[in-house]
Amino acid sequence: MTVLVVSGTGTEVGKTVATAAVAAVAVADGRSVAVLKPAQTGLAPGERGDAEEAVRLSGAAAWHELARYPEPLAPATAARRAGLPPVRPADVAETAEKLATEYDLVLVEGAGGLLVRLDDDGGTLADVAGMLSARVLVVAPAGLGTLNATELTTRELGRRGLTPAGVLVGTWPARPGLAARCNVTDLPTVTGVPLVGAVPEGAGGWPPAVFRAGARKWLAPELGGTWRVEALPWADE
Template sequence: MSTYSLFITGTDTGVGKTLATACLTALLNESGVNTIPYKPVQSGGIATAAGLLAEDVLFYQDVCSLPYTQSQLCSYCLEPAFSPHLAARETGVHIEPAHIHTQFHQLARSHDVVLVEGAGGLAVPVAETDSGLYMTTDLIRELHLPLLLVTHAGLGTINHTVLTVEYARSYGLTVIGLLVNQMPAVPTIMQQDNIRMIEKLTGVPVLGTIPELTDASPSGVRQALPDLTQHIQLETILQKIKA
């Protein structure tokens, strides 16, 4: 069991979990904390002659120059861009939670921090068998991971953020903080108030923002990293995941 790792979830698919995971990995490694990202299940794998490529893992590797193969950072890469349970069923893959546990623990043994990126949001089925559903929340609970919730400052965020935090709590999970992605340089009154309101309604602090980047490619993200240290409370995140 690792109490020094973190599950990165989001209010929805595409909210910026991969970009946030890559930034946190790079910043933590730069500050001397040996950190590795891990994507248990990637759907929407890119078919190539060399096999399926996991887009999120490629992004981590590009931003952070990680000396690992895809299979070390991702347990299941599935081609259909569906929820993992359906992508697996459609391709005849059996997702085995025990395999994910083993891989996570291997990474946790050799690193200070493992940043585990979920697929989509929190209410996502990982696998469906005759004995029932295995949900993302089951995985998080079994791995004893606290959560960091990636969200945004725009319209709809109050509803999505509050629902996700309450859903997490209903499964006994702890959200240590919110990370507001794609934060405009000059937030509108609505965006400022949305941030105030998500903190107030959830009681969960915003532990960082990631600016809206004009270039969100891996090289653009690498260039933005020095500036990000001012926007992300790395020390607080570390203290909360060590607790």
């Protein structure tokens, strides 16, 4: 695995922290890692973006952004409203391929969900993954509503002939409710894709050293970790 695309089922599902966890485990295993964020929205110049945050938490070697837009909107809309050039999937793929010649692992973190538009021609993160023939890690929330969005995302990957790297719960609560506990069983059932980890709620706010020390326990062996579903904290404990 040289390039891994990280997509959410929507916004605010824990993609950046999940990306950082994957990077932290790879770094601990002696691999050089770069994090690529094709389009960062909702931040002004100088503010720390998702890719930089993933590097701060994980200790990865480098981060890259191709574009930044001030309004917190889909990249195509944010670019149009700002009067700035959009990010094209071909440019993202070309950058990822170049980084892959310099680093052992390149993590491409999307904006929102798989089909969020990067440009007004309809280019998406799914197109980027197709150009790279890269596997896609799907980051999903734990609770109510996640089954539909996650199944739609994995179905679209299958329709395009893309391979999921698994479904990762981006934020697992310390005291999960009934829906979250049921979803541990239901997510693999409805998607046909294995659950490959869960990041504890609030982990993104931990000191980097603590984050890195814990990351391997949050990821399944498919991602270099030691996570087992049985190790999840449950509401009745």
